[in-house]
Amino acid sequence: MNNSKYVAVIQAGGKGTRMVSLTHDQIPKPMLELNGKPMIQWQIENVAKYGIKEFVIIIGHLGEKIKEYFGNGSSFGVSIRYIEEKEPLGSAGALYYLNEFYSDRDYILIFGDVMFCIDWNRIISFHEKHMGDATLLAHPNAHPYDSDLLILAENEEVIGIDSKNNKRDYWYSNCVNAGIYILSEKFVNTIQELKKTDLEKDLLAPLMGTGKVYGYITPEYVKDVGTPERFANACIEQKAGVWEEKCLEKKQKCIFLDRDGTINKQVGLVYKDEQLVLEECASEAIKLINQSGYLAIVITNQPVVARGLCDISDVEYIHKKMESILGNDGAYVDDIAFCPHHPDKGYPEENPAYKIVCECRKPKTGMIDRMVKKYNIDLSKSYMIGDTTQDIQTGINAGVKTILVKTGEGGQDKKYYVEPDFVADNLLEAVKQIVGE
Ligand SMILES: [Mg+2]
Numbered sequence: 001m002n003n004s005k006y007v008a009v010i011q012a013g014g015k016g017t018r019m020v021s022l023t024h025d026q027i028p029k030p031m032l033e034l035n036g037k038p039m040i041q042w043q044i045e046n047v048a049k050y051g052i053k054e055f056v057i058i059i060g061h062l063g064e065k066i067k068e069y070f071g072n073g074s075s076f077g078v079s080i081r082y083i084e085e086k087e088p089l090g091s092a093g094a095l096y097y098l099n100e101f102y103s104d105r106d107y108i109l110i111f112g113d114v115m116f117c118i119d120w121n122r123i124i125s126f127h128e129k130h131m132g133d134a135t136l137l138a139h140p141n142a143h144p145y146d147s148d149l150l151i152l153a154e155n156e157e158v159i160g161i162d163s164k165n166n167k168r169d170y171w172y173s174n175c176v177n178a179g180i181y182i183l184s185e186k187f188v189n190t191i192q193e194l195k196k197t198d199l200e201k202d203l204l205a206p207l208m209g210t211g212k213v214y215g216y217i218t219p220e221y222v223k224d225v226g227t228p229e230r231f232a233n234a235c236i237e238q239k240a241g242v243w244e245e246k247c248l249e250k251k252q253k254c255i256f257l258d259r260d261g262t263i264n265k266q267v268g269l270v271y272k273d274e275q276l277v278l279e280e281c282a283s284e285a286i287k288l289i290n291q292s293g294y295l296a297i298v299i300t301n302q303p304v305v306a307r308g309l310c311d312i313s314d315v316e317y318i319h320k321k322m323e324s325i326l327g328n329d330g331a332y333v334d335d336i337a338f339c340p341h342h343p344d345k346g347y348p349e350e351n352p353a354y355k356i357v358c359e360c361r362k363p364k365t366g367m368i369d370r371m372v373k374k375y376n377i378d379l380s381k382s383y384m385i386g387d388t389t390q391d392i393q394t395g396i397n398a399g400v401k402t403i404l405v406k407t408g409e410g411g412q413d414k415k416y417y418v419e420p421d422f423v424a425d426n427l428l429e430a431v432k433q434i435v436g437e
């Protein structure tokens with residue numbers, strides 16, 4: 001891909017008060033050394049790898065330290081210009097100057113305390129496909145309850161943002177605004193005045209729901225490391241190779257999870273959110289997957305739609321409940337696929353549109369196949385965990401290793417004559433067998 005029309009803008013002007021125990025107010029926060037390199041250098045190297053060689057760094061407090069280190073960028077194989085904020089202009093005020101520097105360019109906006117390792121070709125393709133004014137990078141994280149959530153429509157449009165300061169009395173998707181943006185020239189052109197400007201409130205929020213802002217969801221490594229504790233974690237994860245491993249350019253390993261009887265208790269058909277109660281060990285198990293480098297993806301048959309017990313949006317709301325509860329416990333799933341179909345016709349209350357022979361109902365592999373494409377998954381390194389022989393048959397059909405859990409049906413459905421690779425008491429024991437604890 002030729003990404004040379006993009007200019008990367010790094011917002012490094014913040015005060016960094018939460019990090020003063022590390023910076024001692026001698027260097028700006030983005031200059032903190034993370035395993036031998038300043039944070040900004042990690043950012044520049046990841047972006048430049050994808051052919052984006054022009055950078056603008058917005059500097060403020062102690063900004064001369066950044067200039068001294070990076071100069072015009074030539075010793076790093078890139079070119080760097082600087083915008084100096086004389087007074088704080090908020091998260092987006094300084095973007096005003098981009099209109100003076102460039103024409104006919106699009107921008108990547110990165111905040112100086114967000115560490116990442118992503119496949120830029122993918123997010124740029126997404127941005128160019130939707131041709132929106134702005135693309136926001138979103139992801140599930142381990143603390144959605146105190147994060148800004150993006151509300152996405154079916155077509156990947158961002159129709160709202162739910163600030164972390166709002167009180168939430170509803171179930172929500174774990175879809176967190178991660179602090180990486182692609183902004184079109186048109187978007188930046190709307191900044192006509194040099195004044196304090198907030199990116200979300202002043203510029204993005206008014207565009208949400210108008211078909212101009214899109215959300216790109218990725219499980220890649222993107223973390224705000226703006227506190228000493230998060231910074232220390234990022235150092236450990238970098239050293240362990242987690243940053244690079246999770247980049248979607250690399251083959252991913254995945255644990256596919258059945259839902260009913262595996263993550264949540266088997267109570268017959270679940271068609272209302274009240275009916276969803278998690279197995280006691282579910283959050284701990286999924287948290288362990290999150291920390292292991294495996295993706296956690298739910299693959300579930302939900303014939304409740306075909307049977308006319310509820311509709312697609314009800315199933316989605318049930319999944320929001322699952323994500324909210326997991327999130328409160330510090331765990332998340334990377335994606336959820338469900339089959340709303342059922343093949344047997346002829347019941348009075350059924351929903352005929354979904355009473356079809358489909359390619360996704362387990363033990364067919366349609367849902368897994370879709371995830372393999374989406375996340376570049378290596379099936380030979382992946383697993384399926386479930387409570388029925390149907391799940392085991394699905395895993396075998398897909399070519400992954402299988403684990404039967406004794407919760408839920410515990411294999412008593414006996415629909416298929418199959419042997420799992422392992423049997424475990426519950427989801428937590430199953431995950432422990434995989435990650436070797
Ligand atoms: Mg099940």
Ligand SMILES: [Zn+2]
Pocket residue numbers: 339340341358359360361
């Ligand atoms: Zn289906």
